[in-house]
Amino acid sequence: MDHLPDGVVQYTVRFPEPWTHYAVIEATMPVSPGAQEAEVFMAVWTPGSYLIREYARHVEAVVVTDGTGRGLPFGKSRKNRWRIRTDGAEKIHFSYRLYCREMSVRTNWVEDSFALLNGAPSFVTLVGGQHLPHEVRLVLPDVWKYSASGLAASADGLAHCYTAPDYDTLVDSPLLAGNPVVRKFEVDGIPHYLVNQGEEAGWDGERATADLRTIVERYRLMWGPLPYEKYVFLNLITESGGGLEHANSVCMMTNRWSTSTRKAYLSWLSLASHEYLHVWNVKRLRPVELGPFDYENENPTRSxxxxxxxxxxxxxxxxxxxxxxxxxxxxxxxxxxxxxxxxxxxxxxxxxxxxxxxxxxxxxxxxxxxxxxxxxxxxxxxxxxxxxxxxxxxxxxxxxxxxxxxxxxxxxxxxxxxxxxxxxxxxxxxxxxxxxxxxxxxxxxxxxxxxxxxxxxxxxxxxxxxxxRFKAVSGAARKAWLGADTKVDNGRLVVSKVLRGTPAYVFGINVDDEILAIDEYRVRADQFAKRLENYRPGQQVSVLVARREKLLRVDMTLGEEPGKPWHLEVLPNASEEQKKNLLVWLG
Ligand SMILES: [Zn+2]
Incomplete structure (x- = not known):
């Protein structure tokens, strides 16, 4: 058996033309003593987001040398692996260009004003070398002044240099670089950062920071001492959505209006609360299948x-x-x-x-x-x-x-x-x-x-x-119902979803049918709901649809629109004990 490699995996990441959405990465990796070959891989998925995403498809222009400029022969050994003949070299320098233009919390984005790099889609590493320390040096364009990550700063204290004790930690620590607005608060003396990329007037960062502190303090009360040395909320105000949890950071995406209305703001706070709870539930208390991760295959779990x-x-x-x-x-x-x-x-x-x-x-x-x-x-x-x-x-x-x-x-x-x-x-x-x-x-x-x-x-x-109790629905509200979800597509009324058990399902309205008329009367795309108000549940109708350009009639019986029978309300005559239980539960 080969000896496992010893040493450090180091990356230098440059953004020479960020407006082209490329990062240029050079990885320096040790070679096992006596080994004639080395194999390098890129993850195919990101922990926390359960889909094979084939990140190696964004890699191009791979060049491998021994560090003195001597090229080393290499080739693809799998869709996400490269095998290199090391020819006695002690190190390999594996450089590549990486296309970064997928705006999501689990992928990469590079543009003229900032970069978001996630570990899994960015960094190749040695097969068998995941236990090694991994260090990242970001070389920023002059106009970018700041970078942030849950990773520790490297020991030499150089700006934009980070260190991870192993590959898992690197993958678990997204990196943001640009000119974000950064706010800091402490809980138990532990620093927390809200890093807002894209904050402009109107996004209420002060209020968000105060409320994040309240959330952290409330979880601290439930779980006990905070299990990290710093925590970073990367919040990208990029007109996108979602969040992805990490051991001491989170990557969230939102839009410029998410502090503007009560509804939008509660939704943003709820996202932050969800991702932050993952500090405990999933990042530390995890289903047995979710670690150590197999970065090259699915990791299914029932939990x-x-x-x-x-x-x-x-x-x-x-x-x-x-x-x-x-x-x-x-x-x-x-x-x-x-x-x-x-x-x-x-x-x-x-x-x-x-x-x-x-x-x-x-x-x-x-x-x-x-x-x-x-x-x-x-x-x-x-x-x-x-x-x-x-x-x-x-x-x-x-x-x-x-x-x-x-x-x-x-x-x-x-x-x-x-x-x-x-x-x-x-x-x-x-x-x-x-x-x-x-x-x-x-x-x-x-x-x-x-x-x-x-x-x-x-x-x-x-x-x-x-x-x-669940609120009763009043009989007066009951409306005729087709049961198909529709969308307006170029002015056409098109069926987008047909739920099992609905009249549409039972009588054979199909997804992608264009609804043209009910009985002999044309239905305009924006008038569908209003037209149905003229019918009663149980009434027979003939729906004219276009299916792959052919006109068809679907004879059907209209159903009854379900009301909102799952609307919770407090019992008007709740007992003292029930009132107390509700209060204890909701605080
Ligand atoms: Zn989650």
Whole structure:
């Protein structure tokens, strides 16, 4: 067996023409003593984002030398690997140009004003050398003055030089360079940075910083001492969206209006709360399959409903507990959003995929379902974010009731963290056992039904414990309904989604059908909803559609538009005990 290489992997990253979206990277890597060959790879996916993305497709102009200018022969050995004949060299210099123009939290972007580099899509490393220290030196264009990362500054103190103890840490630490607006606050003496790339007048960075501090302090109260030496919120105001968690940083994307309205701001805070909770749930307390990562293949796990779903349960709940949102906003969303916990339950209960795909299956299939959505996704799967949130809530209620209010899901997360964080990781069975230990009652049937099966969830216990109910729908509001989602495409009214069980599904309206008329009367694209107001549920109609340019009539019976039966409200006659339970839960 070859000796593993010793030494350091070093990268120099330059942006000679950033407006062309290229970074030029030179990697210097040690060669194992006596080895005739070395192999270099680039990751095919980014941890936290469960899709094979084939990052090597953005690599070009590879040149390999021994550091003295002598070229070394090399070739591709796999789609994402290069094999190099080292010919006695002690080091290899592997340089390449990297195209960086995908605006997302898990990929790269380079332009004239800034660069975002994520580890997985940027840095090749040695096969067998992931344990080595990895150092990055960014050479910035003169007009860029700042860089930020969760990585530690290199020991020599040079500007824009960072060091990672290993490849995993490098991959887990996105780098931002440019001229962001940076604000700092401390909790327990630990520095936290809000790094706003693209902040302009109107984006309220001062308020966001104050509220992030409140969030950090509230989580500190729940989890105990902060498990990092610094934390960086990279917040790219780039008219994009999403967030990706890291051990001591996060990359978020948002738009210039996200502090402008209450609804948008709560949504941004909730994203920050979600990503920040991952400091514990997933980055340190992780499913056993999610580490050490295999960067060249899928890493499926049955536990994303815990890792993402329970995180999504807590994200807005902790905003409420921290006083950043109201009880009403938590339960039903801010004005006009129709969201909150009610919105999540509504999404679950109106997604037919919940009846064919369990929370565990949805977790396992993230790589081929949630991350590869198509027009049939809602029929074939359920998001583990959505179902995990609701299961988290029901589990929380179950534990509170079983312990007469003495324990909650918080205690499950804390005990799991104490027992399985770090190298260990938990199996689904471990997590269930911890929940049972906290609840003090058997939970096998709960987990079988809520997590492993596609049976409908039972809300009765949670509603009763917290003194809540689903608001009744008034009969007067009932409207005729086709059941197909539509979009307006170049002035045409086109079917975009057909949910199982709806009239459209039953009678054969298809995705991509263009709806032209109901009975003998033309429907204009922007008048569809208004036209349906003239019909009653149960009425027979003939819908004229164009399908691949051919005109067809679909005879059908209109259904009844579902109201909002999943809208939570507090029982008007809630008991003192129920009021107390609600208060303890929501703070
Ligand atoms: Zn997440």
């Amino acid at each position: 994303l409903w815990v890792a993402e779903g329970i995180t999504d349960y807590y994200a807005p709940l902790m905003l409420r507990r921290a006083g950043l949102s109201t009880q009403q906003e938590y339960l039903t969303g801010s004005e006009g959003s129709g969201g909150g916990l009610s919105g999540v339950i509504h999404t679950l209960q109106t997604t037919p995929g919940r009846l064919v795909h369990s929370a565990e299956q949805a977790s396992l299939d993230a790589w081929i379902k949630l991350y590869r959505p198509d027009e049939n996704s809602a029929n074939t799967t359920i998001s583990y974010y959505t179902k995990g949130t609701v299961v988290g809530w029901l589990l929380d209620a179950r534990i509170r009731k079983a312990t007469d209010g003495a324990k909650s899901l918080d205690d499950v997360m804390l005990l799991a963290y104490a027992r399985y964080s770090g190298e260990a990781g938990y199996t689904p069975e471990d997590f269930e056992a911890v929940a049972e230990e906290v609840a003090g009652v058997p939970l096998g049937e709960f987990f079988r039904r809520a997590v492993e099966s596609t049976e409908e969830l039972d809300y009765a216990e949670a509603l009763e414990w917290f003194g809540l």
